[in-house]
Amino acid sequence: MVWPAARVPREQSDKPLPGFKLAYPMLSADGSATGFSGVTLGRAHVYRAIDDAICVHGSRHSCPSRWCDCGFYCFNDAGPARDLACEPDYRGAVLLEVAVSGRYRRYERGLRYSRQRVRSVELGRCECGRSASVLADSGTGSLGWRKLVPVCATCAGDRPVLTGDGFGRLSGGTVTVTTEAAAAGVSPLGTLVGSESAAGAVVVLGAELALMQARLDEMQRRIDELTRAGEDERPGGGEAG
Ligand SMILES: [Zn+2]
Ligand SMILES: [Zn+2]
Secondary structure, eight states: OOOOGGGSOOEEEEEEEEEEEEEEEEEETTSSOEEEEESBTBTTOEEOSEEEOOOTTSOOSOSSOTTOOOSEEEESSHHHHHHHTTSGGGTTOEEEEEEEEEEEEEETTEEEEEEEEEEEEEOOBOTTSSBOOEEEEEEEEETTEEEEEEEOHHHHTTSOEEEHHHHHHHTTSOOEEEOHHHHHSSOHHHHHHHHHHHHHHHHHHHHHHHHHHHHHHHHHHHHHHHHHHHHHHTTTOOOOO
16 A cells, blocks of 8 residues: 655644544453454554554654554545445454544545544444344454454354443443444345345235236136037027927
């Protein structure tokens, strides 16, 4: 990723600026603390709910540097972050709403900056398509950290899980965890299933109508035959009497 950092002036904000980004939720090895890992740059680094950026390339300069692509990144709006969450590589990531402070640089759709506070975490979808409600161990992680994955109650089964409130508490009590259903109001997949059922019903009704029509045609054919037979009998019925 190449950001046009050299062309934009460095800025400093005393007032926190809002931002949105994707991240993977993490739980420390002893289960006493939470963190987040980046989805692109700095994937291996885990940051806390309130943290300062470090150079992920190992340099000692302060972030964000004009000559380096390190630092925290965020979008100005939730939309691009939600769009990114649809890509297969980012399934399992959660949507963070962050407050940006300290030194920052602007890029087309967001900011690259030095200090961040995570305000809220939205869990998004379970792998099965339902809205996720809890966090489970994904089976992967990095040194000292287990990577968590958002799952729905059905898929969680009897696996040990961390609730949204639990995650918020372990994050220092300043992070609110929400589920997609609460945030989005309705599940678009629910509508999809509904319209699929409606389409299915139309197909079934269509088949039944075709069957009824065939039966009516058959009845009409037999009525016609009987009528014709009756008509044939009448003129020829000249019995002597
Ligand atoms: Zn750097
Ligand atoms: Zn599920």
